[in-house]
Amino acid sequence: MVLVWKDILLEVRSRELVISVLVFGLLVAVVFNFALDVTPQRVTAIAPGILWVAFAFAATMAMSRAFVREREQGGLEGLLLSPVSRDAIFLGKALTNLLFMLLVEMVLLPVFAVLFGFSAMSFTLIGTIVLATLGFSLVGTLFSAIAAQTRSREIMLPVLFFPVILPVIIGAVEASTRAIGGETTVGLGRWLPLLAVFDALFLVICPWVFSFVVEE
Template sequence: MNFWRKVIAIARKDTLAEMRTRETVSAVLVFTLLVIVIFNFAFGANPGIAKEVASGMLWVTFAFAGVLSLNRSFIVEKEENCLEGLMIAPISREVIYVGKLLASLLVMLIIEIIALPVFALLFNLDVLSIQLVIIIVLTTLGFVAVGTLFSAMAVNTKAR
């Protein structure tokens, strides 16, 4: 098996496990929508201020959602005693990392695809530009890359 087939196998396993339980996606989605609604209550009365701070509100929302979802990535493996199996499997650590990264990226992009129209609707913003989509995807990729690494390091700590 080559590198990418192994990566896809791990990403597929994580994605199927998440779609079966929908534990992370549902919790993060509710949290994300709640944060957007709270920001709407805080800044919605003054549309001028809301438009000025919209990008900050959007990224704060995505960052909190990302931290919540990335935290679950390795914890589920640890709780179900699968992490040891992954570590002794005849695959490199890079394969595990990239597979987890792809699965987490998919979860984050799903959350963002749902949250972005809600954000645009509540704050009356035009968010359907190709430039914004590219920026969101690339920023999310970077965030998930770093977050997956920290998640892997933090899984064995007591202060998760």
């Protein structure tokens, strides 16, 4: 929680992450709204894809800053010199990313709902977003730590991130399609547990890999 407090305080002071990610997400919504003819008949087929394109790209933008700021200001060195386990460092950074992303999505979801004409007040849709965003933040935090050590970090993060997160995106789009289409249990019974299983896997693997990434 110490890490989360510090990152939130830094974000409140610098306002460099959440606002830029939010503006990016809004632009995606507006661009797709003009580019595609979203009729009420096609909303179930089109809206989930656009929603997750926006969320996934916004996530890469948000995650890319997670460790860059730490490296630029030497904070990572200070963190690694403290007697805190590497797992705790990873989970702290992932929790911060999760909170930032959920905040962005909380603002973007109603905008998408209004522009594309679907109901955002769906428990299953919100559950899907929380589960998928948890997966995004776990994988994104790990690859952000790896990418921050490379020169071409802006390119490296999406190149590493998207192949690994693809099952989560597929699961999120499928579950969202069913939630937006008003389906309750039949389709969701398969996709939401799939998201939960991937989250559980990432929750075990990512902190373990992270400890190797940050050690020399």
